[in-house]
Amino acid sequence: MERTVLREIIPDESRLVFDHIPPEFLSDTLGRRKGEASALVFAKSTEEVSKLLQYAHANRIPVTPRGAGTNLVGSTVPVDGGIILDLSQMNRILELDTETMTITVEPGLLLQDLQAYVEEHNLFYPPDPGEKASSIGGNISTNAGGMRAVKYGVTRDYVRGLEVVTADGTVLTVGGKNVKDASGLSLKHLYIGSEGTLAVITKCILKVIPKPETSLSILVPYPDLTTGIGSVLNILRADANPTAVEFMERNVVRVGEDFSGVRYPCPEAGSYILLTFDGREREVAASAERIQALALSSGALDYIFLTDPQQAADIWKVRGALVKAVEAVSEQEPVDIVVPINRTAEFIGYINQLEQSSGMRMVSFGHAGDGNVHLCVVRGHRDEATWQKELHANMDKAYHKAYELGGIASGEHGIGISKRRYFLRETHWENLRAMNQIKDALDPLHILNDKKSYLVGGQDETAI
Numbered sequence: 001m002e003r004t005v006l007r008e009i010i011p012d013e014s015r016l017v018f019d020h021i022p023p024e025f026l027s028d029t030l031g032r033r034k035g036e037a038s039a040l041v042f043a044k045s046t047e048e049v050s051k052l053l054q055y056a057h058a059n060r061i062p063v064t065p066r067g068a069g070t071n072l073v074g075s076t077v078p079v080d081g082g083i084i085l086d087l088s089q090m091n092r093i094l095e096l097d098t099e100t101m102t103i104t105v106e107p108g109l110l111l112q113d114l115q116a117y118v119e120e121h122n123l124f125y126p127p128d129p130g131e132k133a134s135s136i137g138g139n140i141s142t143n144a145g146g147m148r149a150v151k152y153g154v155t156r157d158y159v160r161g162l163e164v165v166t167a168d169g170t171v172l173t174v175g176g177k178n179v180k181d182a183s184g185l186s187l188k189h190l191y192i193g194s195e196g197t198l199a200v201i202t203k204c205i206l207k208v209i210p211k212p213e214t215s216l217s218i219l220v221p222y223p224d225l226t227t228g229i230g231s232v233l234n235i236l237r238a239d240a241n242p243t244a245v246e247f248m249e250r251n252v253v254r255v256g257e258d259f260s261g262v263r264y265p266c267p268e269a270g271s272y273i274l275l276t277f278d279g280r281e282r283e284v285a286a287s288a289e290r291i292q293a294l295a296l297s298s299g300a301l302d303y304i305f306l307t308d309p310q311q312a313a314d315i316w317k318v319r320g321a322l323v324k325a326v327e328a329v330s331e332q333e334p335v336d337i338v339v340p341i342n343r344t345a346e347f348i349g350y351i352n353q354l355e356q357s358s359g360m361r362m363v364s365f366g367h368a369g370d371g372n373v374h375l376c377v378v379r380g381h382r383d384e385a386t387w388q389k390e391l392h393a394n395m396d397k398a399y400h401k402a403y404e405l406g407g408i409a410s411g412e413h414g415i416g417i418s419k420r421r422y423f424l425r426e427t428h429w430e431n432l433r434a435m436n437q438i439k440d441a442l443d444p445l446h447i448l449n450d451k452k453s454y455l456v457g458g459q460d461e462t463a464i
Helices: 002-009 046-058 111-121 138-142 227-236 250-260 283-297 311-319 323-328 339-357 383-404 420-426 431-441
Strands: 037-040 061-064 083-086 092-097 102-106 160-167 171-175 199-207 213-224 246-248 269-281 304-306 331-337 361-369 373-378
Touching: 002 037, 002 046, 037 269, 046 061, 046 083, 046 160, 046 199, 046 213, 061 138, 092 111, 102 111, 111 138, 111 323, 138 199, 171 199, 199 383, 213 227, 213 283, 227 246, 227 283, 246 250, 246 311, 250 269, 250 311, 250 323, 250 361, 269 283, 269 311, 304 311, 311 323, 323 331, 323 361, 331 339, 331 383, 339 361, 339 383, 373 383, 383 420
Parallel strands: 037 083, 061 083
Antiparallel strands: 092 102, 102 199, 160 171, 160 199, 213 269, 213 304, 246 269, 246 361, 331 373, 361 373
């Protein structure tokens, strides 16, 4: 019955898979958490999505939405079987409106393609998560951030409007091209960061801004991380408006150097802060010079202007290669935790202590300007049982410490499956109850991405 109905909804047989679904569609990008499904469907229109959800709702069939499949926390793993709804072929740019400074796109459009398109028109889409081959719908579903968040904010700040299809197949338009909206509840914000648990996004209206005239990166070596992070607070208070403020300890940079073949200057440093300024050329130069004096007076060993485009590209290449560098030598668990920016050094210090006491390597770096700490927890030569046991034991401690410092479980990856146990344990019950009441109201049968994220009562990730 299911196959017959799906063939009626999706007339193109090449967009339906029933047997031998490729394993990458049953997992996330890490490939460790695997699920099952009876069908994989590639939708190409809002109408197809609506009809599919009407059918799934009427028959209580679970549906797992997915975009480019770059998720790191298991949000796209079909834990209850059912239908995988792939939106990667809904990838068109529908309209660029230079009068309202908005662009309307389908959810399957890749971030890198959107950014390239608007820059061809001398415009700029600031959200910049590390994975440029992620989909816009996925970015919205996890409220993705990235390195430029310290100046420009996160995906939520650029979503003007959405078209979504609810669990029962109803098509809703929420938000629009207007800058202001005080007309009832802002429904669009419910769907941003909801990880596909409330509706399926089928159209996105996004804000764009004029393309910055120039960009300048600066590498600032420090004797140790505490001094470097302390300097960051002064930088942020100096009204220099940096675009990116990244931190890396020297031992972490060494991993990226070995992988990329690029060497950082000032190898005697204990840590580095990597800055970027963008905007008008005169303003960028003035900001960079103002921060130079501040950084050197705050303990910096040097202040290196990366004016040579190749040198700048090489320095950023190392920063961008850190996760892949770790993956090249061992399986690892990527973690993104947020703490208040004035507690970043304290949290990294705790992680370093935890690494020493546990014997489990933890490579840390991240966005110093917004307190978003990225960890690569390295498996090494541990067998599966030992790896799972020690990973969860240490992550229990790391997440608890983050919350103790006023932090939260995720800045940009989402909760998915892998962070549920920590998120549910540390989040106030009143908050969880409110979230779950919203889920019950919008998806009473729980067919959309159930047992994920904030949803209480689902499987633990260790069962996947």
